[in-house]
Amino acid sequence: MRDYIRKRVVDISHYIITTRATVRQAATVFGVSKSTVHKDMTERLPRLNKDLARQVKKVLDRNKAERHIRGGEATRAKYQRQRKVS
Numbered sequence: 001m002r003d004y005i006r007k008r009v010v011d012i013s014h015y016i017i018t019t020r021a022t023v024r025q026a027a028t029v030f031g032v033s034k035s036t037v038h039k040d041m042t043e044r045l046p047r048l049n050k051d052l053a054r055q056v057k058k059v060l061d062r063n064k065a066e067r068h069i070r071g072g073e074a075t076r077a078k079y080q081r082q083r084k085v086s
Helices: 002-021 025-029 034-048 050-085
Strands: none
Touching: 002 025, 002 034, 002 050, 025 034, 034 050
């Protein structure tokens, strides 16, 4: 694995752990695609650092479990904004 990829994987993993960021948020901050972040965290990170990979997996699993709640809140906010405009 190239050094710049190794550094990106570790940097993204630390970012996700410290900020509890989603894959989408991490991708935006680091200027890469969601697919790249996902591949980095699920395939490359476990080969580099198993302990760090476990910590990231906990955060990503929690985000996945809460995903439906965030979606519902976004929909609710959308319709509240529409009601204020009319």
